[in-house]
Amino acid sequence: MTSRYRVEYALKTHRRDQLIGKCFFSSLFVFLSQVVALVPRNGSLSLLTESPEWIKGLLAVPFVLYSQPQGVYERDGLPGTSQAREEAHRRYSEILRDVELMIDDHIAHQNDAENPFPSKLKLLVPSIGPFFTRLPLEAAFKFQDRKRYISSRRFVSPSFNDIRLILNSAQIMAVTTHGTLQLATFDGDVTLYDDGQSLEPTSPVIPRLMDLLRNNVKIGIVTAAGYTTAERYHSRLHGLLDSLANSTELTPAQKQNLVVMGGESNYLFEFSANAPHLLSPVPRSRWLTPEMAAWNEQDIEELLDIAEAALGDCIKSLNLPATLMRKDRAVGIIPATPDIRIPRESLEETVLVVQKILELSSAGRSRRVPFCAFNGGRDVFVDIGDKSWGVAVCQRWFGANTPGGIIKGENTLHVGDQFLSAGANDFRARSVGTTSWIASPAETVELLDELAELMGKKLS
Helix, strand or coil: CCCHHHHHHHHCHHHCCHHHHHCCCHHHHHHHHHHCCCCCHHHHHHHHHHCCCHHHHHHHHHHHHHCCHHHHHCCCCCCCHHHHHHHHHHHHHHHHHHHHHHHHHHHHHHCCCCCCCCCHHHHHCCCCCCCCCCCCHHHHHHHHHHHHCHHHCCCCCCCHHHHHHHHHHHHHHHHHCCCCCCEEEECCECCCECCCCCCCCCCCHHHHHHHHHHCCCEEEEECCCCCCCHHHHHHHHHHHHHHHHHCCCCCHHHHCCEEEEECCCCEEEEECCCCCCCEEEECHHHHCCHHHHCCCHHHHHHHHHHHHHHHHHHHHHCCCCEEEEECCCEEEEEECCCCCCCCHHHHHHHHHHHHHHHHHCHHHHHCCCCEEEEECCCCEEEEECCHHHHHHHHHHHHCCCCCCCCCCHHHEEEEECCCCCCCCCCHHHHHCCEEEECCCHHHHHHHHHHHHHHHHHHHC
């Protein structure tokens, strides 16, 4: 009988990161396709871009070719086991080096405005976005292989999570060893603290964030929580804010290197030791980008009205135990009572329905005002703007005194948990800076430790 995990895992394949889904181990898949004569030699490319199931074969090929499951049942020291591990490690490394070179080629095409031809990676993954840095994937794989023993596994092939963490390590290496990290932005729920919880004083994330500030890295907490008062944000982030206020190691200037961007990109608060809740609201006139300043209030209201009507229809058609909540820059549905959990499938259906209705509306088609529809785990909200705008505001805010007046994408790292291609608000941040995809606050701690280690090595 198929387990629930396997069913849900299969159903989510169309929602995964397209770089992971269509890029990794592609060369082996082409080779395998030719060997088994599934397609003609010049037809493998179309199969790569059209078949949703090919990723399973790609990940399995080197594992099947070089693993030796029978070694598990043999005595230690018999020939074959260590050789199989070494061979698997070599082949995985070679494949990732090939992908690394493919990304380098894509970056060269990306930076050459006069070249009319797409890169090989663009042909394989038409939806691929911009790269702000190169990715040392081979080095990142070797680092993760020492932690996760990917090459030593004989029954479990390289997984989606393995690849996600390899990409994270590669990106961390790129913004430290091969670059300079100036700005780190973080999602709130599931990234800094558990879903619906707060950043408590005992959180292991806090001392690591303080270390970033001590190294003059600016921090922006870019959260979907849309509060208009500092009190609400203090209640969610009090552990970090209180530690910052009481710190004797950080200079006043370093303490000012923390901001909170709420409602995706709608409310900016800067740290202030003298403010009642340690956060001071910043008037929109001081931080709106020229593009955001051009958004018309009438268009915003029209878009939110359409979203509210669509959400109301979803409540009726799906019989959701939810109520509508309207804010000045957002509208959403929340559980009717705190103890109710709306099924994930219903939340995701609501996101996709509302998103499509907005895209087909006159306000959505004109693209006068950007919006973000997302599943918050317990609720669904439509916000004006999205996290790409929120991160961009942080880049301009902290880059005001730097050459060019902005912190560039290659010097920015956004850390979040929602990078699925639909209904995920961290996904948009990929257009303005580098990103790392984590799955829990514990992973954020591991990532920050890795970041600190690489920054320390560079300084030394």
